[in-house]
Every structure is written in structure tokens, then in C-alpha cells.
Amino acid sequence: xxxxxxxxxxxxxxxxxxxxxxxxxxxxxxxxxxxxxxxxxxxxxxxxxxxxxxxxxxxxxxxxxxxxxxxxxxxxxxxxxxxxxxxxxxxxxxxxxxxxxxxxxxxxxxxxxxxxxxxxxxxxxxxxxxxxxxxxxxxxxxxxxxxxxxxxxxxxxxxxxxxxxxxxxxxxxxxxxxxxxxxxxxxxxxxxxxxxxxxxxxxxxxxxxxxxxxxxxxxxxxxxxxxxxxxxxxxxxxxxxxxxxxxxxxxxxxxxxxxxxxxxxxxxxxxxxxxxxxxxxxxxxxxxxxxxxxxxxxxxxxxxxxxxxxxxxxxxxxxxxxxxxxxxxxxxxxxxxxxxxx
Ligand code: SF4
Numbered sequence: 001x002x003x004x005x006x007x008x009x010x011x012x013x014x015x016x017x018x019x020x021x022x023x024x025x026x027x028x029x030x031x032x033x034x035x036x037x038x039x040x041x042x043x044x045x046x047x048x049x050x051x052x053x054x055x056x057x058x059x060x061x062x063x064x065x066x067x068x069x070x071x072x073x074x075x076x077x078x079x080x081x082x083x084x085x086x087x088x089x090x091x092x093x094x095x096x097x098x099x100x101x102x103x104x105x106x107x108x109x110x111x112x113x114x115x116x117x118x119x120x121x122x123x124x125x126x127x128x129x130x131x132x133x134x135x136x137x138x139x140x141x142x143x144x145x146x147x148x149x150x151x152x153x154x155x156x157x158x159x160x161x162x163x164x165x166x167x168x169x170x171x172x173x174x175x176x177x178x179x180x181x182x183x184x185x186x187x188x189x190x191x192x193x194x195x196x197x198x199x200x201x202x203x204x205x206x207x208x209x210x211x212x213x214x215x216x217x218x219x220x221x222x223x224x225x226x227x228x229x230x231x232x233x234x235x236x237x238x239x240x241x242x243x244x245x246x247x248x249x250x251x252x253x254x255x256x257x258x259x260x261x262x263x264x265x266x267x268x269x270x271x272x273x274x275x276x277x278x279x280x281x282x283x284x285x286x287x288x289x290x291x292x293x294x295x296x297x298x299x300x301x302x303x304x305x306x307x308x309x310x311x312x313x314x315x316x317x318x319x320x321x322x323x324x325x326x327x328x329x330x331x332x333x334x335x336x337x338x339x340x341x342x
Pocket of ligand 1: 266267270271272283285286320321322323
């Protein structure tokens, strides 16, 4: 899918970054309890998830997506929580697919994907990213605190590839002392498969995961570990602001990626904006507050008024949390990642 370049009048933020990727969280619920995102200690049985009437409807989401597309957004990523838990996602994708020039992607934990891959594809989805933090079931369970066999997620990945939702990107969050011993088994498994395995540095997203920098495995170390067994070479990014740093196997075995928010901040090229399940706009994954668009939608505001609000929010944006973290800035009370979709 060739993505169109942003229209000339597309707003730029205070660091001259265009708005390129809209990440839409369509539910704050999940069937996993990943320790780096939704630890059970905080997101237990009685956690007050958002009531249905507070969620944006699919019609509201599509209306907003149209307004974002008119301001340069070329890619929409559906996230959660776990987006496949929300009913009739295919109906939303069908509607989003009517917006010209938008790349439609979805990030999932893969537990429900095997049965849904082809209906998602038929609805108009272009690509899928699957989170998988280990191949070993015990380690997998230590990372996601849920009772799902790895085999189920692997079946989802194969089903997605088989129906054309390819290349499938597989995201592994690496936490030292918990699953870093799975870096090489995961590498061996996905090498030569056509899927793109990406290693994500464990981040201090939200406030619930009790993050410690000593549990971060720097991207450089991940690359060195793999390179020692399978020689790698660096590859140029596909486009400006691409999150993952690309590496390919020298022997043609495919490519991997590393996402180094902690040790190699990439805020200068960040073109992402996030819409929460209940219609708030966040200009950074590590934001402390958002901008309410739902009250505009439900308060009778016209498209122009909402479009102006979006442009003003983006033009006032100055976020660069990862750079500031690296410079030692103190952490603030951040929005939970499961609420704004990572
Ligand atoms: S920390 Fe914020 S500004 Fe920096 S790359 Fe992440 S989302 Fe973008």
C-alpha cells in the first residue's frame, strides 16, 4: 500500500513534526495482564474499566479519522487493551477503509487472531502487529500473567500471513531477568519466516509497572546478542519517523527491528498521535493529560470546529519525553498505556 504524503496545509507541531500516525484505542479491556502494561496487582478483577456509553462509537471514530486524514494522517493503527475484544471490529474497519489513502493496521496479543484474520482482511485491514514476548509457555505466562498457550498466538500469526495481512510484525518486549533468555529462541524461530521480529526496550509507560532501568536490555545489547550467532547489518528506515531501527541478516534470512525508546530516544521524528477509548487526544505515549474531543462530538460541534481543535492541539505539541528521561527529568503521573493503546 503506497501511503500518500501529507497535504501541504497539514499542521506541524512546535518541533516541525507532521501528524502521520493515528493510534486509536477502541477498548481499555484486555484478556492478558502483561507485567509491563497492565499488571494484575493494579488491573485486578475489580478494576473500573470504562462503561460502554463512555466509549466512542464506531461512527464517532470514523468521523474523527476522516478529519485526521484531511490533516495529513496516512496511517491508522487500532489498539486497546486488546482490540479484538470489542464487538464487530470488522464493521469499524469496513468504514475506515472507505477513507482514501489510509493504511489500516491493528496491534493485537494474537490470542483471538487465528479465528478472525480473514474476516479482518476481508473488511479492509492491511497489516497486523502481534505482541509475543516468549516462545516458552512458562516465560510467556510470567510476562502476560494469563493462561494462553504460545501455540495459539503462533497460529494467529500464521493465519494472518496466510490471508495476506503480511508482513506480520511480531513485537517482543524484553525485560531483563524475566524473558531476555528468550531473545535467541525467538530469533531462531522467526528467522527466515518472512515475519519481522521487533525487540522493544522495556519502558516506564504509565505508572503501574514499577519500572526500573536495570530491567531494561538496551537495543544495542539485543543486536549484539543476535549478531554473535547471526551476523546482521543495518538497514535504512522505510519512512521518516519509523519507530523501529531496522537490521537484516547478512545471509538473507530476513530482518529484525529494535525499538529503543529508553536508550536511543526517537522523539525528534515522532509523528504519532493517540486517541483514547473515550475520545481524548494524547500527543505522547507518556502524556500526563489529554484533550477531550468526545464532548465536541456529542456537543454538536461541526467538522470544521473539531478539525480546528485537532490542528491547534497538534501545533501546540512539544512532547519529547524519552529525550527528557534520558536527560534525567523526573517521571510524572502518566496515562496508563492500556488506556491509550501503546
Ligand atoms: S516519548 Fe512521546 S514524543 Fe517521544 S517518541 Fe514516544 S510518543 Fe513520541
